[in-house]
Amino acid sequence: MATRPVADSHSNRAAVQATNDDASASKLSCVKKGYMKDDYIHLFARRPVRRSPIINRGYFARWAALRKLLFQFLDCESNIDGKCDTKKQILSFGAGFDTMYFQLQDEGKAPFLYVELDFKEVTSKKAAIIETSSQLREKLGATASISPEKGEVLSDHYKLLSVDLRDIQKLDDIIALAGMNPSLPTFIIAECVLIYLDPESTRGIVGWASKTFSTAAFFLYEQIHPDDAFGQQMIRNLEVEFSFLMYMLMNWLNSFYP
DSSP states (O other): OOOOOOOOOHHHHHHHHHHHHHHHHHHHHHHHTTSSOOSSGGGTOSSOOOOOHHHHHHHHHHHHHHHHHHHHHHOOOBOTTSOBOOOOEEEEETOTTOOHHHHHHHTTOOOSEEEEEEOHHHHHHHHHHHHHOHHHHTTTOTTOEEETTTTEEEOSSEEEEEOOTTOHHHHHHHHHHHTOOTTSOEEEEEESOGGGSOHHHHHHHHHHHHHHOSSEEEEEEOOOOTTSHHHHHHHHHHHHHHHHHHHHHHHHHHHHOO
16 A cells, blocks of 8 residues: 655654764774775765774674675576576665665676665765766766766666655656566665654555565664664764764854854
8 A cells, every 4th residue: 555755854854864874984984994895985974983893793794694695686597608697686775875786896796787765865965976986987887877966876787766765656656767677586675774664654665565576585674672782882873973963954054044
């Protein structure tokens, strides 16, 4: 059943989007400590921070779990020419500043199509970073179209598009624009996304995915146990990130209304 976007304030949307900056900073902390390899996250992290060991280990576990299942999905038996005959696609909900597509390119494991969705405020920033980085642009091909104004990146094998995931009816238009084939094997990623939505919207998204794709794997990673040591540290990180966001917002407003 389709659901309509629920009314929310700009501050609520900003708070959710601030978690994207926190995740990027935490991933960069992991990379700098040698927990994982990511040659692109430094392009998206607003400022380097040093996370506690428990946060580094938590993010490493998250990264490793996703990669393990993703590689299992992408692996296939090669034909006589050493090439894989099966086209596969990945759909990432609330992708934020994730760099997985570029990592897969480097490792020779990129799927036929990789589609990322998020709020326009996020996709516009990501598109702008991709546009200004030759390191990223060259992996999209010469025919790639990048529009920070629309929050879009359109290339042969990678698409970045803006949408409010709660608008279920619009999701059909988005995957059509992305050129996704519902009959192809599809790996759907919802990494720390659905927990920020109301239950009705979450049911709508999962139901839409199950009805739309004939063969799909749904990877869900969400925060649980907020009272253990990792959960408490995560909450403190997010509180600091949100406070910094509000401080920057107030300074911006004061520049217009001194």
